[in-house]
Amino acid sequence: MKRRNFLTIAALTAASSCSRTSPAPGLRVLSGKEARTLEAWVERLIPTDQDAGAREAGVVHFIDRLLAGWLKRKRQPWKSALEGIDRGAFLAYAKPFYELEPKRQIALLEQMEAGKASREAFPDDGGKAAFELVLSYTMMGFYGNPRHGGNRDYVSWQMLGVPAVPVRGRRHRDEAALVENEKPNSSSGKETL
Amino acid sequence: MKILSLLILLVLAGCLAVPAISFFYESGGGAACSRCHEMGHQYEQWLSSSHRNIPCTSCHGEALSGSFRFHLTNVLRVRDHLLGNVPEPLRLRTADFLEMQARCAGCHRQEFAQWSAGPHSVSYERLFLNAEHNRKEPPVDDCLRCHGMHFEGGIRDLLEPASARGPWRLRQEELAGQPAIPCTTCHSMHRPGRLLARWQTGSPPAARFQEPVRPSVGLFDRRSRQAVPVSLLPLPRMQDRNRPVAISPDPRQALCYQCHAPLSAGQVRSGDDRTPTGVHEGLSCFSCHDKHRQTTRASCATCHPRLSNCNRPVETMDTTFADPGSRNNIHFVKCQDCHPQGVPTPKKKES
Known part of the structure; x- marks a missing residue:
């Protein structure tokens, strides 16, 4: 290989690697800006009140993990959704979505839910598909098992009163005991000693 | 001949490079590991845990240990990292848990001795090759919820045959003498908590500075392969x-x-x-x-x-x-x- 060719390839490789948006610290796919936008979005869908919300549950981390793995080949709708909502926010309020006040964020999301967001931001359906996409994965990340990366420290299960690991006997159901319990003043329960 | 020498040189360089790189990262402490691997969450947890003064290498092995498995694991991790196939959350394998057991014993000698003398130190062999029990209650996957919970796989991967008819044998014979309910069943090393108070003559009782329940106490949930704190x-x-x-x-x-x-x-x-x-x-x-x-x-x-x-x-x-x-x-x-x-x-x- 000639030196000139080698240098050209090296320069192109370096340029292409620089042009890629690097993921935010702690994330694998989403850039810092995308992560902030997505966090603001999911926070509006499941806000923090007396209980933890989507932010505390690590929904952004859950989605980022999916985009790095199972959804690796389906990243484009996510990128479009995040770019679209930011564009919509700029068009309406001249600010990125994550810098808007909560009221304005909700107003924008309501427009998307109804499919009435700016066609300039969401040319196909006024943001309805993007809204549903993020909503569905936010719910998965918030209510799913923490092993998938969301629902950090079982926050949603704690809110619902669902035990992290239920108390479960060996055979789960003691049919004999159930039948006995249905009888009032039953004197003989099954005892497996 | 020249090519052969070159190949030998490359192989030697590769063999030396792996422990050298491991040593380089070890010298930077946990922060260096978390920078290059997907260990950020585990590292942050460890920083606030009661084991935060114990370096990663004390429990997870070190480059100078000469363990082939340790270096092979590191090479496979680099491969997964480059291919983007890193499992998350990062999980320890059956062998990792069993190796850690000996390292727990290095510091917690009294607790280890007590556990060794108790029924929870039962081995895979005693549990799963108990003919009388197996005939009465055929082995099923649910057994692994409380016995051998760190085993990766189902009962059929562990025991043959998985039925009430013997004779039974362990498919992985190296597990026979290993504990089926090791320390990590009830303790999670990375759980946030205070450092263990060092008691000195004349100082107030150590219990005044400690949590009523040690933060490491939690159940290893086999389904999620994570420790669930006892508070949950x-x-x-x-x-x-x-x-x-x-x-x-x-x-x-x-x-x-x-x-x-x-x-x-x-x-x-x-x-x-x-x-x-x-x-x-x-x-x-x-x-x-x-x-x-x-x-x-x-x-x-x-x-x-x-x-x-x-x-x-x-x-x-x-x-x-x-x-x-x-x-x-x-x-x-x-x-x-x-x-x-x-x-x-x-x-x-x-x-």
């Missing part, structure tokens, strides 16, 4: 037929109930339940059982005979649990068992 484990509502049974509020018991669990109706003594009723109702498991050894004999004397006037020889009396006919079974002995004619009313003190 439920205490069941128990019943003795139709009567609600009082249970001690000691949160540590939630850990015991995960495996010594009643059946779905929540009846005392159903399934593997050991909830005390009768005169010992409301006592915590840990009121009587030693944490690591599970022995109880010594604990009887802490309450008796001060709390009873029966003058029972509590150190030698029959408290066998295996004998369901024992009237003195401490889990359900009632006043009437010793006073069939009726419990005498306490005499009023004369003023």
Whole structure:
């Protein structure tokens, strides 16, 4: 290989690697800006009140993990959704979505839910598909098992009163005991000693 | 010849590069590891854990150990990292858990000795090759929820045949002598917590500075392959037929109930339940059982005979649990068992 060719390839490789948006610290796919936008979005869908919300549950981390793995080949709708909502926010309020006040964020999301967001931001359906996409994965990340990366420290299960690991006997159901319990003043329960 | 020399040189360089790179990252502490691997979450947890003064290498091995498995694992991790196939959350494998066991023992010698002398140190061989038990209750996947929970795979991957008909053998014979309920079943090393207080003569009792429940206490949940802190484990509502049974509020018991669990109706003594009723109702498991050894004999004397006037020889009396006919079974002995004619009313003190 000639030196000139080698240098050209090296320069192109370096340029292409620089042009890629690097993921935010702690994330694998989403850039810092995308992560902030997505966090603001999911926070509006499941806000923090007396209980933890989507932010505390690590929904952004859950989605980022999916985009790095199972959804690796389906990243484009996510990128479009995040770019679209930011564009919509700029068009309406001249600010990125994550810098808007909560009221304005909700107003924008309501427009998307109804499919009435700016066609300039969401040319196909006024943001309805993007809204549903993020909503569905936010719910998965918030209510799913923490092993998938969301629902950090079982926050949603704690809110619902669902035990992290239920108390479960060996055979789960003691049919004999159930039948006995249905009888009032039953004197003989099954005892497996 | 020249090519061969070059190849040998490359292979040698590769062999030396792996431990050299491992050593380079080790020298930077956990921060260096978390920078290049997907270990950020684990590293952050460790930073606030009671083990934060213990370097990663103490538990996870080090480059100079000469372990081929250690270096092979690192090479595979780099491959996964480059291919973007890193599992998350990062999980330890069966062999990793068993290797860590010896490292726990390096510091926690007393606890390890107590655990070794107790029933929870039972080996895979004793548990799964017990012919009498296997004939009575055929091995199923659910067994692995409480025994051999760190094993990666189902009962068929562990035992052959997985049925009531023997003879049985372990498919991985190297597991035979390994503990089926190791330290990591009930302890998570990265859980946030205070450093263990070092007691010195003249200083206030160490217990004043410690959490009532050690933060490492939690259950290794086989499904998620994660440790669930004891604060998130439920205490069941128990019943003795139709009567609600009082249970001690000691949160540590939630850990015991995960495996010594009643059946779905929540009846005392159903399934593997050991909830005390009768005169010992409301006592915590840990009121009587030693944490690591599970022995109880010594604990009887802490309450008796001060709390009873029966003058029972509590150190030698029959408290066998295996004998369901024992009237003195401490889990359900009632006043009437010793006073069939009726419990005498306490005499009023004369003023």
